[in-house]
Amino acid sequence: MPSQEPPRRRVPGPARPRPAAGSGGRTPRPAPRPAARRPAPRPPARKPRTIKLGSPRPRLRLISVGLTLVMLVFVVRLLQVQAVDASAYAAKADKYRYQEYTLSAERGEITDRNGIALATSVDAYDITADPKLFTAEESKLRDAPEQAAALLAPILGKEPADLAKKLRTPKSRYTLLARKQTPQVWNQIKDLRKVYAQKAQEPGGTGVNLLGGVLSEPSTKRVYPNGDLGAGILGYVNAEGRGAGGVESMLDPELAGQDGKIRFTASGGRQVPTAGSQGTPAVPGSDIELTIDRDIQWAAQRAIADQVQKSRADRGYVIVQDTRTGEILAMANAPGFDPNDLSAANAAAMGNAALQDAYEPGSTSKVMSMAAVLEEGKAAPDTHVTVPNRLHRGDRLFKDDIDHPTWYLTLNGVLAKSSNIGTILATGQLGKDQAESNRVLDGYLRRFGIGSPTGLGFPGETAGILAKPEDWSTSQQYTIPFGQGLSVNALQAASVYSTIANGGVRVEPTLVRGTKGPDGRFTPAPKPGENRVVSEKTATTLAQMLESVVDDREGTGTKAAIPGYRVAGKTGTANRVDPELGRYKGYTASFAGFAPADQPRVTVYCAIQNPTKGSYFGGQICGPIYKKVMEFALKTLHVAPTGSASPRLPVTFEPTP
């Protein structure tokens, strides 16, 4: 160590002028400097060769300036990267570092009132292929697409020629072979692919897997386990899996849930295990519980489908409603469709015609006229009404459905025999003049729910047509009392009978009982609105009058009688406005009623549009459907007959000469 001292002592020499140069900020210890300057004998210590050492000063300065500049550039760049453009760069970096996936939310189920699934979602696979791998160069086979198609066709249930054509798509790397296949189908294909992979590796093989280009994409499929059962109510989903009709569309936000997201640090496309991940989990959709009873729906659907076919009718509807709660137990349409296979469905049958068709109800709406007459106290069930064969009113000559000599009917008989003339005569008593009568009748019709939406909020639902009473034409004011010149949908018509069955209080119909959220908690639907339309007494009287329609020998609805039960009902045979021609052509046959008449539980409404074969009278073709469906509903709901006797109100009276 001592041997090195002399040269070291010499080194400080050149540094002496530095403090004078003023660039003193470099050393952190300025204190020793004056001390170093003071020893004067330094200059003599200098020797000629130390001059060489003095020259590094400008060099050092140059270097330090250079370094400073470089550092400055770095600092500026650092500032730019870290402060000015920080967010942009961070985002760019994140793009490479993080991978983000959408976690698709599971769509909720739709169940019937007993929790039986009517619509549910299952896992499925879209089977795709890479046509490039089937070209002659890649597969080393001339007819690879044909060979592969022949293998896949039986599994996918498609035509081999179609598949081969898809696999031959030129200059493409993607083709969709089949949509929404079950996992079992994909497993079969995977197994087959494995077999061919082994085969290709064998000595005689081409070395290329024939099915190597067949791929899959996970997806979900909406399944309707009961096929066409209640299809009109349930609706269907579109290719994106969103509701496109019926309840699926009406309650799509609830059913769809909320898609989640997952984000994790990835390296080479794989998750870095230690880095963790973050994101929001998917919120599955709520399950919807309908008021529909699957079995009653089935009975209703089968009954109406058979009759529509037998009568070669355009369509038909059956509605079954709980009279006390307003819940719709069944709403069947014919013809229907299978939401599992929309490609085979008839576009015209894909709606819910029971809510979307507005038609003239005909005689079934006479019960509202009778309700008005009774409630206003203008007549009683035994009031005598003399019904001539023809009645001249306004600009028209009105007649009943059959030619008859002058009938001597009670008001009850007018309803039982469904006399148009009798109804016109009775409703004429509602006001002092026709205009007032119209206003009074209109008030009742509207309170029964005619001309306004039913409150279901169903997509495409019609509110029907009921003009303002001051706009009623000369003939309309006489036809509306017996159900022509106004339009309703089937549910509105059914609701009228439920109102009478429920003691004159109209309960808004409901289709949804409640929803079960992802947390498993059941939220019942809000209670439906209620309003009194007629008094309890009027409702009871009307129920008794409606019984005469079914149980009286001369009634029009005898085919609807159920042995052992007291059944109230009303037939309807309306002239139908052909929607294409825009004029009256054909008929609308209908039947509405409830049972048991003295303690009503169930309302059944049936209508058939444009029956062209056999009878077109409501009592003849809809009566039996009513009977079938009502029997089934009574059995399903365990409604026993009350055992009381029907009052058998008189239908006719003996005219006093």
Added chain:
Amino acid sequence: MSAARGPLKGRAARLGRLMPSGPSSAARTPFVLLVVLLLGGGLITLLLLNSALNQGSFRLRELKDRTTELTDEEQALQRDVDAYAAPDALERRARELGMVPGGSPAFLGPDGKVLGEPTVATSPKPSRTPSRAPGRTGDPARAREAAAPGASASPKPAVTGTAPTAPTTSGR
């Protein structure tokens, strides 16, 4: 010595520190060993950690596959159940068993009183049932659907004993 140290302050001292500080021949072997051990240990730990992670991811993959498999199976089985439980299928099977739809309902009260009018159920289309004497075995029971009269009254358990004989309408 202290005099010799004096001038070594300042820049010279700093430069001096960069020079090799003489032959310090302290025992190197333990230090080298320590470093080798540390490095080797670290490597082995990393290796173990890595394989543990890999094992975990294999297991994760395995379990995920198993979940998918079981979900698929569950859904396939549910599909089968639904196919059997669909009203149409039930009705068809009931017919195959020789059953026919019952007519208007009749009820047997707890006191033995019959409500409604019991009738013998007859097949609406006898030609459809291939077997001879279709539904003879179940006919009398079928017409009577037993339940307590009036839904408001609590159903007696005794009555339900007779109820299962009337599933002709493919109800629940």
